[in-house]
Amino acid sequence: MTLLDVGPAPQPVEAPEYPADDRIRVRSRGQRLRGPLVAALRKPGLVASVLFLALVLGWALLPELFTDHDPLVGVPRDKLRPPGGEYLFGTDHLGRDVFSRVVYGTALSLQATAIAVAVGLFAGSAIGVVSGFVGGRVDEVIMRFVDVLLSIPGLLLSLAVVTVLGFGTVNVAIAVGVASVASFARLIRSDVLRTRTQTFVEAAAVCGVRRPAILWRHVLPHSVGSVLVLAALEFGTAILAVSSLSFLGFGAPPPAPEWGALVAEGRNYMVTAWWLTTLPGLVIALAVLSANRIARALDGLGWSR
């Protein structure tokens, strides 16, 4: 008899018949959907955050829809105009529209942010998963290395990395991502350690499932929740870090617009033309706040579980 032969089919055990438990009422789909929607409307901060990030995403994807002015070529006659009807955020010393520079700069800044978060998420998770799943001496060594990384201030580490890699948006992004690898690794390691000791993981091993398959099918799906929330939180931090580095001049070379670089360009006119630094800075601040607010809401929804 091979393993897949049909064995003798026994008679099913007759379950005693009593009235079933009918105490549970599930509200209809409409009623259920209404709950979260109403709850969301009660949090205006969250709604505003979602709308603002949607707008910023729009800027990044289709900047020409949001502004008629050229971000690179200015009108010298209109230089250093204060914010008004024609120029929403005013103009700079070359007569370029600051608003359209912010809008066109979004793509580069967001791209750098996304790369930074992805580097942190994937590299950090890979290191943390290996550390937690293999355990023992490997874990010891990796975690001491992570300790060292954690002891260096993030921006300083990014500066060091970008100095080695050279200038450019992608290099800035990688530098920012490397700085967050350690915290991702630490977080997912603790989740993997917790999941690894669950009974169903051991049950899989008893069934003869190989270790890589156990990791992929059983441990990972139960461990990624909190790093995903951390990734969402990291978005805000990464926007700030990328902007900081581009403010220091490590980002895209001029005249390409980038959020941090815009703030830097306005430094010399701080007293006479406040809008050059303030308005791009405000956009950065709002983007960071919105990202953090949304990350908090995701955490509250139970993503980390």
Add this chain to the structure above:
Amino acid sequence: MSAPLLTLSGLHVTYRAHGVEVDAVRGVDLELRPGEVVALVGESGSGKSTTAQSVIGLLPAGGAVTAGSITFAGRELARAPERVLRGIRGAEIGFVPQDPNLALNPVKRIGEQVAEVLRVHGLAGRREAAELAVQILERAGLSHPRARARQYPHELSGGMKQRVLIGIALACRPKLVIADEPTSALDVTVQKRVLDHLQRLTAEDNTAVLLITHDLAVAADRADRIVVMRHGRVVESGSTAAVLGAPSQPYTRSLLAAAPSLSDGSLVGTRTLDDARELLRLEHIGKRFDLPGSREQTTAVDDVSLTVRRGRTYSLIGESGSGKSTLARIAMRLEDPDRGRVCFDGTDITRLRGRALRELRRRVQLVYQNPYASLDPRLRIDEVIAEPLRAFGIGDKAARQRRVAELLDQVALPAATARRRAAELSGGQRQRVAIARALALQPELLVLDEPVSALDVSVQDQILRLLVRLQQDLGLAYLFISHDFAVVRQISDEIGVLRRGRLVEQGPTAQVFDAPRHDYTRELIAAVPGRARTEVGR
């Protein structure tokens, strides 16, 4: 007849969460007179704990009394303000919670926790309360009460902690004590001592007791009246003798039939052991564990030898900490023994590693105690059951699906179960799935680690019958781990009694039961609840 102390009439309790409403209790009527012991019996989810919690106004979040009334000593409690309830809780109604390991504050000394009840109800000042606390602990049956009062909860055993909680519940000499499954987290011998003590103390003070339990045998031993609940309604109530002797409802009858007791016959009959070849042999197994935070070691298993035969059931019985689970894990090769040999089908598997160990998994499978933990909640049931087949690359997808359907049929689950997830199934259904997964590779030996102790009695009975039927159909050998003598008696051919890692007695089932040679075996058998019921039933 005296006036009732506690009256519930038409009590309705509803839980609300995430768009789902559950009417946990639907119209319960209950009366309790002073000094009376009433047992509220039902399976998990029957609403018995919810009923008890609503009396003291401590329903979990989302729960609310929606209709009906709760009258205690002439006062209405269902809609009483929190301030009034606080004055009654502890002082007039004592509460003994289910799990003593969770119910005490781990960072406060025992004495302070007992004294706290007296102080918050203004019955004693600080110094006086400390003195009274020692007396209460002594009355609760703790040895060295003065020393115990200065200890922290982690320094006490489970049974001692439950005594402390009983002491706290009775500290203010309440008129009513609600005991919510007071002993289900304890070993049988401890359970008996704790219940004896509770009974004596409440009898002295003429305290009424509302005893919540899923165990009919416990109810039979302790209660004057029994109230059977199901799906939030009272199915049957009456004096203990009437309910157990002549149950009028089919549900009560089925509960009674399902409850294992020592008077029940064996499900497997007497099978000869001589013609069955040996399959698993443990020889002089020893295992020690390091104690966390100290250099000492504890002995988990000490020089145990036993033999499991093909097509037969060997049961290991013992209390928690006796080393029975460690022994099962050594037999499964999930744990390495320090000394001794594990032989399977004539070959030494003690040091098997890697590929050879994985091949062994085809022939030996394990069913865990807790079906809520042993199934991956993210996988569908067909994926769970097919997992061992996938792991060994047996059959293609369609063949595996056919095998899953066949296995579901073998464990008497509907075919549609395959598309569901573990969270949608009840405990009994989950345990059937776990058994189906264990059978997928057609093993020769199943190690069953307390496979029914997390289940309700009626479900427990169904699973035991299923195991017996599968053994007959497939010729499986079982190594069955349990703490429950009544269960073991029903399905075993041989029994080994473990105590502190040593096998104090082993032999054929009938011999161990009818002529136990070791005092500890006798003590275990005597502690099994349900003696009263056996007598009533006759």
